[in-house]
Amino acid sequence: MKTLILNGCNRSDQYAMGLLEQLITVLGEGDAVPQIIDLEMLRIADCNGCFGCWTRTPGECVIRDDAPAVTAQLAYADRIIFFCPVVFGGFAPQLKRVLERSISLLLPFMRLYHGELHHPPRYKREYELCSVGILNQTDPEVAACFRERTRRLALNFNGSRFSWGTLVRGEILDSSRLRAMVAVREAL
Amino acid sequence: MKRIETALILCGSPKREQSSSREFGSYLARRLEAAGVRAAVRSTAPMETLMADVRGADLLVLSFPLYADGIPARLKEALMQIVADNQGAKFCAALVQCGFLESRHNDTAIEMCRLFAKEAGFTWLGGLGRGAGGMLAGKPLEQAPQPLRATREALDRAAVLLAQGEPFTDEIIGVFRQAPLPRWLYSVAADLGFLLQLLSNGQLLSVFRKPYRQSRSE
Numbered sequence: 001m002k003t004l005i006l007n008g009c010n011r012s013d014q015y016a017m018g019l020l021e022q023l024i025t026v027l028g029e030g031d032a033v034p035q036i037i038d039l040e041m042l043r044i045a046d047c048n049g050c051f052g053c054w055t056r057t058p059g060e061c062v063i064r065d066d067a068p069a070v071t072a073q074l075a076y077a078d079r080i081i082f083f084c085p086v087v088f089g090g091f092a093p094q095l096k097r098v099l100e101r102s103i104s105l106l107l108p109f110m111r112l113y114h115g116e117l118h119h120p121p122r123y124k125r126e127y128e129l130c131s132v133g134i135l136n137q138t139d140p141e142v143a144a145c146f147r148e149r150t151r152r153l154a155l156n157f158n159g160s161r162f163s164w165g166t167l168v169r170g171e172i173l174d175s176s177r178l179r180a181m182v183a184v185r186e187a188l
Numbered sequence: 189m190k191r192i193e194t195a196l197i198l199c200g201s202p203k204r205e206q207s208s209s210r211e212f213g214s215y216l217a218r219r220l221e222a223a224g225v226r227a228a229v230r231s232t233a234p235m236e237t238l239m240a241d242v243r244g245a246d247l248l249v250l251s252f253p254l255y256a257d258g259i260p261a262r263l264k265e266a267l268m269q270i271v272a273d274n275q276g277a278k279f280c281a282a283l284v285q286c287g288f289l290e291s292r293h294n295d296t297a298i299e300m301c302r303l304f305a306k307e308a309g310f311t312w313l314g315g316l317g318r319g320a321g322g323m324l325a326g327k328p329l330e331q332a333p334q335p336l337r338a339t340r341e342a343l344d345r346a347a348v349l350l351a352q353g354e355p356f357t358d359e360i361i362g363v364f365r366q367a368p369l370p371r372w373l374y375s376v377a378a379d380l381g382f383l384l385q386l387l388s389n390g391q392l393l394s395v396f397r398k399p400y401r402q403s404r405s406e
Binding site for chain 2: 046047048049051054055056057058059060071072075076087088089090091093094096097099100102103107108109110111112116117118122123141142145148149152153156
């Protein structure tokens, strides 16, 4: 099982790095030693909305920077963990940009999935998504939005279940809570 | 009720042309002007002048395409900067459009816009989510095909409310949520559109291409 962590936190963020270390330990307890991609280190431009990855170079983004290499890793991941600060109930821009640049993982066509139109997966895989977000302060509305954000993305990633959790910055790190975040899978 | 004097439509689409978000935003700006509001449309770039433009507006409307189920990254960065800039009292609304038929794909992004407004201390007037936004094909909304006429008329009513600092009504939100075409027809038309683009790019036979291979260790 290939588990990939997309780290959307900066290396200078000590709280986040401590959390990431614990997350790696927790994930490594099973059979999945996670692979980490530090997005801060990469040069990734904004998606320009051209759909070239569907119609000009099918399966590959037309922009030549570090994003296609990340997409290549995502293509065959079984489980993808999004780790980042929560911004307005969603992912931080650094991580969000990678998702925008990875729509080549899907095909351009429409199909009915869970009662609404979605794009089918290019690699015929069922991705399992997990989001771990850091909040600046306790806010149930923001946390609820983050959960829904993950659920919707899982739908578009041809998933059947997802997991998620948030921690408030400064909160004492607790491995059992982290373990529950990544272990409890909700159905879509 | 507070009379709005100035409005800024912040367009979050990276496209320079054929942007449905820009057309929705530009149409709203014209309707706001007709209602006596000085309205401007701009994109996130250049970022240097954005804060001053936002500061000068009583009403900020975010008009953007749904990108990977959320607010485009570049726009989100601009919103973070607006929050950090501590702009004071202001009204805020959102116009979101997506390439899927169903409007509910936009709901999470609209909620994120509401959370942005809350964090910025702005008064939230609501969000309108349009499915099948690509049907506009970057044309002015005045030239919208028949199925989008009701949307345009609802936007007329929305502009009148925004000019008075009033929130969108359930009726207006409901019109935006209606699917403009039957699902089967939209699905066929969307697929056909992509097939034609693939054909004109000489890539029709490569549509299912998988450029990335699984490594042996995986």
